Amino acid sequence: ERTRALARPPKTPSKSPSKSPKATRQSKKEGGEVDREEELFFQEVDEELKQERYLGLWKRYGTVFVAIAVLAIAAVAGYQFWQSDKRASERAASSQFAEGLRLVAAGKTKEAGVIFSVLAKDAPSGYAALSRLQEGAIKAKAGDAAGAAAIYKALAEDSDAPRNLRDVATLLWAVSGFGTADPAAVMAKLEPLTQDTSPWRHSAREMWGLYADKAGKKDAARDMFKKLADDREAPDAIRARAHEMLAILGQS
Secondary structure (H helix, E strand, C coil): CHHHHHHCCCCCCCCCCCCCHHHHHHHHHHHHHHHHHHHHHHHHHHHHHHHHHHHHHHHHHHHHHHHHHHHHHHHHHHHHHHHHCCCHHHHHHHHHHHHHHHHHHCCCHHHHHHHHHHHHHHCCHHHHHHHHHHHHHHHHHCCCHHHHHHHHHHHHCCCCCCHHHHHHHHHHHHHHCCCCCCHHHHHHHHHHHHCCCCCCHHHHHHHHHHHHHHCCCHHHHHHHHHHHHHCCCCCHHHHHHHHHHHHHHCCC
């Protein structure tokens, strides 16, 4: 019996059945699909993180634009007041406008709004435009961004209004309408303000870049923010934000 057992051939280890070439290709295909899905997933996560950083940056610096715009309006208003006060025909409008500003400073925006509403309709073009800017500012301060944007947009497109005030209105429309305005329309209006001869060029370029990014024109946005970041004449705060946006867009 022992001799017969020793005579038996050893058992060959069992092998798992080999996969056919078709099955191998299918497996590789499925693995490739999984890899592609993972890649798309991480791309989406990356975009979400960039968007979150972008929104955080906007929340952080959005008020800066408003503050700059308010200072701009005050400067233009002061000049307009000085200029018009010399004309007897406009003294009444300048006095009423000054009273409206005093009420705003005192926190009485409702009473000020009444004055600016009347001036916007009846005052000479300069004070009418200034009053419309103030109407928009009151709405923006009250949280009515859409209402403010509508006022600024209408003024920006009013050919009868003084050019310098239309430019201010364009910039304010871009700020107030950021959540709702059509990027292409705003970018077209901002374009002249981004030129080297424009006193508003740095703020206009910043807003143009933000709208370009919002419109999905990443390369154009990067180019604009790179231009701002390298511009030694631009305010330090704007250059700093340009560097932050370049980091968000993938170019430091």
